[in-house]
Amino acid sequence: MTTIPVLTIDGPSGAGKGTVSRAIARQLGWHYLDSGSIYRSLAIGCLQADLDLNNIEAVCQVAETMQLSFDCGETLQVKLNGQDITPLLGTEQVGNTASIVAAYPAVRALLLQKQKDFQQLPGLVADGRDMGSVVFPDAQFKVYLTASAEERASRRYKQLIEKGIDANLDQITLEIQERDQRDQQRATAPLMIPEGAQVIDSSSLSIQQVIDQVINLVH
Numbered sequence: 001m002t003t004i005p006v007l008t009i010d011g012p013s014g015a016g017k018g019t020v021s022r023a024i025a026r027q028l029g030w031h032y033l034d035s036g037s038i039y040r041s042l043a044i045g046c047l048q049a050d051l052d053l054n055n056i057e058a059v060c061q062v063a064e065t066m067q068l069s070f071d072c073g074e075t076l077q078v079k080l081n082g083q084d085i086t087p088l089l090g091t092e093q094v095g096n097t098a099s100i101v102a103a104y105p106a107v108r109a110l111l112l113q114k115q116k117d118f119q120q121l122p123g124l125v126a127d128g129r130d131m132g133s134v135v136f137p138d139a140q141f142k143v144y145l146t147a148s149a150e151e152r153a154s155r156r157y158k159q160l161i162e163k164g165i166d167a168n169l170d171q172i173t174l175e176i177q178e179r180d181q182r183d184q185q186r187a188t189a190p191l192m193i194p195e196g197a198q199v200i201d202s203s204s205l206s207i208q209q210v211i212d213q214v215i216n217l218v219h
């Protein structure tokens with residue numbers, strides 16, 4: 001049996017995982033799984049249905065029935081039940097809602113196979129919170145990419161301002177800290193350094209320096 005190689009890149013939001021993972025997948029010619037976008041798509045499904053997020057059964061129903069399709073071209077395009085939801089994926093409301101529904105063990109169990117299915121030849125770069133610990137525990141290469149909450153908030157703030165979106169740095173820092181706490185303290189698949197992962201702190205590194213370090217690991 002051939003083992004299809006997997007590189008997992010886990011870490012808190014805003015550490016640069018998405019940019020780094022996409023660049024590495026492109027460089028290696030491997031597939032790319034942005035697992036956060038699966039939880040974000042579920043969040044959009046729940047928001048569009050105007051669900052009570054405390055109603056676990058209703059959230060599970062959306063997770064079970066949603067049809068997702070990913071198009072990983074130059075940028076990631078996601079369709080939810082045929083509707084292009086790409087422009088909605090990056091909003092703070094969707095990110096925060098994703099972190100609420102992602103805390104339900106039943107939801108995570110329902111979405112597990114969808115993520116495993118991405119492991120295809122010639123290889124996979126998987127980006128998320130529990131890629132190296134739960135979804136691909138046998139991955140050959142594991143990275144935990146982090147940065148201080150202040151640095152991550154300031155990067156996010158700059159991104160928003162560049163896009164012409166009004167933003168408040170204190171508010172973003174607070175939301176990042178709250179999201180970290182929720183992701184780290186949940187009972188199922190909490191954000192943690194997976195066994196065997198190499199930790200990279202990107203606070204004072206450029207994106208290119210991080211990419212180089214990860215590529216070295218794979219080679």
Ligand code: C5P
Binds near residue numbers: 039099102179
């Ligand atoms: O990575 P991203 O910011 O898109 O993820 C949004 C939310 O989805 C995270 O805050 C986290 O709660 C959840 N998530 C998760 N497990 C993953 C990826 C994302 O619980 N593997």
